[in-house]
Amino acid sequence: MLKITGLFTAAAIALAPAAFARTATRPAPMWHSTQLVGTPVYNAQHQKIGTVADVLVSPTGAETEAVLNISGFVGMKKEIAVPLNHLIPGAGHTMAMGHATKADLMAFPDYQDVGGDG
Numbered sequence: 001m002l003k004i005t006g007l008f009t010a011a012a013i014a015l016a017p018a019a020f021a022r023t024a025t026r027p028a029p030m031w032h033s034t035q036l037v038g039t040p041v042y043n044a045q046h047q048k049i050g051t052v053a054d055v056l057v058s059p060t061g062a063e064t065e066a067v068l069n070i071s072g073f074v075g076m077k078k079e080i081a082v083p084l085n086h087l088i089p090g091a092g093h094t095m096a097m098g099h100a101t102k103a104d105l106m107a108f109p110d111y112q113d114v115g116g117d118g
Contacts, residue, residue: 031089041068041087041095049102052087052095053079070105080108 033055041050050068057064064084071077082097090096 035093036066036095039093039095041097042090043097043101044099047101049097049100049105050080055084056081067111068105070102072102072106076106078106078108079111080105081111082108 036052036055039052040048041052043049050070052066053069054067055064056067065081066084066087067079067081069077069079087095087097
């Protein structure tokens, strides 16, 4: 019985990389997190509404957020967090965020780092 269990374990280990491997072809180019940081964010009216300051991933990988720097009126600045899937890669090295305005984003709660390495 031990020999059979060992055989199944060896087979499972040998096949595991294939189960987790990504396909060789990707549907679109992927961005590195280092490429996202510093990227300007524009709305549908082509107004710059912020800049990506950081990318956050939950411990399980199920949630991802982008921390955005928003500059308001008269030097007012704040950081907010939005789901990363709300940002769409735009032309060149930019991101788009629908019809959001700076005023909309300034009304978001301030981002507070509650742990991690950041």
